[in-house]
Amino acid sequence: MSIRVKILGSNSATPAHRRHHTSQLVNVEGKYYMIDCGEATQLQLKRYKLRAQRINNIFISHLHGDHYLGLMGLLSSMHLMGRNKPLNLYGPRGLSEIITLQLKYSDTAFNYDVAFHEVDTQKFQLIHEDELISVHSIPLDHRIPCCGFLFEEKPKNRRLIRETIPEDLSVRNIIRLKKGEDIFDEEGKLLFKNEDMTLPPRQSFKYAYCSDTKYNESIIPIIEDSDMLYHESTFLEEHRDRAHNTFHSTAKEAATIAEKAKVGKLLLGHFSARYKELEPIQEEARLVFPESHLAIEGEEYILDS
Known part of the structure; x- marks a missing residue:
């Protein structure tokens, strides 16, 4: 059993430099879980030949457009392609209103049921569990209610x-x-x-996804010893004031969190459009935490034993 993370989008606020808004697909033994759904996510799914209908659980970190504006289009396409199995949608207060309002004024009724699960972004709590994994919310420090997600594999058989x-x-x-x-x-x-x-059973893995957030050491006990951490790194340290004013992190700060939490690998993402070249972001992070890597769209990052 393994956890495979496919990067569909890695940019912040504005799509630029052939980078798209935030979205990831987590694959656990062929079962798909989507994290965030920025604009053009469904196009990225098609580009990488990933079947949207295999997604049964979607986790939205917060209600800034670069993290959810692709959601209505994806849900509509699922409907038009004949989906009939339920879909679980996890997100902060307001997400269900956004979706149902669009359905109301477009006079649309999906062929399938959407189960809305409102997440309290200020709490670390179990929000989803199935036979393969458990998912907890991670409270983050952003301008609006926002949380990350901790994916943990269940103990495996001998x-x-x-x-x-x-x-x-x-x-x-x-x-x-x-x-x-x-x-x-x-x-x-x-x-x-x-x-x-x-x-003995093979290792069970832990993947932590930390979306938009200021530098926030309170998450360290939650994500500690994760095998892989995705942490936003919107800015370089030279733009630290800009990062703090917009409730974001620098690459150095993301790496500091990774180092203090003793994670196995750090994925850097949510890049500002001001950076066409990303190598300086990786270089800055690696000065603090050598196992820092850029979250490159189309790449798959695998945890396996």
């Missing part, structure tokens, strides 16, 4: 040592072995000891 498994062992007992159980007969006699037939 791995079978194939050559030790009898051919006639039942599926039920194989499942027990994967869960770490020993196998007993009806009289309670030990038949198979788990540690003789299985290996």
Whole structure:
């Protein structure tokens, strides 16, 4: 099992230099989760041959346009393409009103149900859980209510040592072995000891997405030891005053958070349109945290064991 993060958009406020508004697709064992949905997100999905209909959960960090203006178009396209399965939409207060108002005045009724889940952006709390992952909100410090998202894989099953498994062992007992159980007969006699037939489970990974935010050390205990962190790095340190006035971070500040949180890898994104070339952003971050990387559109960043 792995977590694969596909960058669909990496720019802030204005699309520029062939970079688009913020959006990412998180793929966990073929199950798609979308984070933010800036303008042109559905075009990026088509460009990279990603099927929108496989997305069942969309997480919107806040209601600045560069993070959600592509959402209505994507939802409408899902409708026109015949979607009939429910969609979960997670976001701050006001998101449901924005969508339902557009549906009202366009006299549109989707073929599928949209379940709105209002997120309290000031709390660290569980907002989604399924058989593969759990997702928590991460309170951030931005000009309007805003949160990030922490994706954590569920503990994985133990791995079978194939050559030790009898051919006639039942599926039920194989499942027990994967869960770490020993196998007993009806009289309670030990038949198979788990540690003789299985290996420890593969690593479960943790991915933290920190959207628009000022430098904010209060998130460190939440994202600590994440295998990968995406943290906005809108500006270079030379524009630090501009960053703070607009409730954003510099590349150096993003790297400082990564270093203090002891994460495995840092992805830098949400770039200001003032920067055509991005290498200086990466260079600034690597002076503090060597495992800093640019979130390049079309690239996939993989956590795997």
